[in-house]
Amino acid sequence: MKVPIAVAHGDGIGPEIMEATLHILNAAGAQIDIHRIEIGEKMYLKGFPTGMDPAMWDILRKTKAFLKAPITTPQGGGFKSLNVTVRSTMGLYANVRPCVSYFPFVDTRHPDMDVVIVRENEEDLYAGIEYRQSPDVCESIKIISRAGSEKIIRYAFEYAKHHQRKKVTCFTKDNIMKFSDGLFHKVFDEIAQEYPDILNEHWIVDIGAAKLADTPEVFDVIVMPNLYGDILSDVAAQIAGSVGLAGSANIGDHGAMFEAIHGSAPRRAGQNVANPSGLLLAAVQMLVHIGQPDIAARIHNGWLYTLEQGIHTYDIYKEGTSKQKVGTKEFAEAVIRNLGKTPQTLKAVAYAQAHQHTTKAFRSTSTQRTLAGIDAFLYHKGRLEDFFSKISHINVGHLRLKMISNRGARVWPNGQPETFCIEQWRCRFLTDNNQPCTQADLIQVLHALDTVGMDVIKSEFLFYFDGKPGFTSAEG
């Protein structure tokens, strides 16, 4: 039975590396039924803002997987990222990027590197919720949810369990983002308890990134929120040898997308020079996903054997190590000749049937939630003293002005004269002694600010959860 898959040839070097990849898949006996879809630059320029005709969603829904070549996003505004659209619309919550060293055949300073980055794919700053609040101040909102964190962290542990991995590491910045990254870290600690045979550890992302760049061999599987994962998976792929060699899988409960991690390299297009390896390894992940692990292993091992033979495309060719510089088509032919062979120096791969991850019911957090205040953000170009006397008297019920901060630094009470202030001021009105208030009270605070002529650009309601504040305090 052939498995229906969607295939997009993309832009730039996309069509060449896709042809090479499909040629190898066919020669290896992959049982796939290809449904071609058109995406990318041409579609953007035809007026589809996401780079894809919405009619294509039906094809994506009916196929089991989407093998996608890189696309070119046209310059200028108004274009939405096709990748982000497909990931968020299809709920592809897990981005999985193996970053493996192929030393001594591909140069790297980290011969023992074998790291898998599992990146959360739907939340964080990638939700793209952004605002321009004043002429010179913009804001992005970072969303981290328990459900999103549980899904990706459980996926990382399940991946480790089914790929005989020993350790899962979590990277966050929860010393600064205590609520958002703090939740991700907390969920990591909870889920880790369900996998006593797998080691777990947490690193603050900055020092973790430094360690990854310097000593990647100490890591095994690393799970992280979206933005850190985006940046660090490229770093990991690059230090393993080349971004041109890494494939990635985007996995969801209702679909999956597989692609190389590099872009469409327009300057190399149409010259038969591009390395198809990233897309080929993505296709290998796809074959495992659609239940054809033996064919996946046959291709992967033939490819490793080709690297060992020193048959290399220009991007990894090195005098002394490499034997023959070849083009895209010739590289594909060499891999096809080597199907059925096993690498001698590099570790041969073996794939088991893919484990179907089922999303477990999410843990629920039951807390008593009490509304207790509002942060009103004001646009004011000037000094605090210019408007302080207009708002300091505002009181509605038990709500009183308790604090004013600028970019998170407290400027009242007990501000410091050195604090540099921009035109966005956060004014916190909170009830005395944690007493509850109503939404109507908070709207009255906004109304009072309007009455004294303040320019309100945004507000955030403040809650206590079981008596603990659900908002950070501003340090002076």
Ligand code: NAD
């Ligand atoms: P790029 O990855 O296309 O190219 C970066 C460098 O790597 C270039 O020097 C290129 O020659 C080389 N390179 C990349 N892939 C190669 C391969 N397979 N073989 C040999 N050399 C390779 O990044 P870029 O130049 O920043 O972006 C070009 C276009 O790709 C942009 O329009 C960008 O938006 C798009 N892009 C698309 C995706 C995607 O579709 N997933 C991802 C990243 C960038």
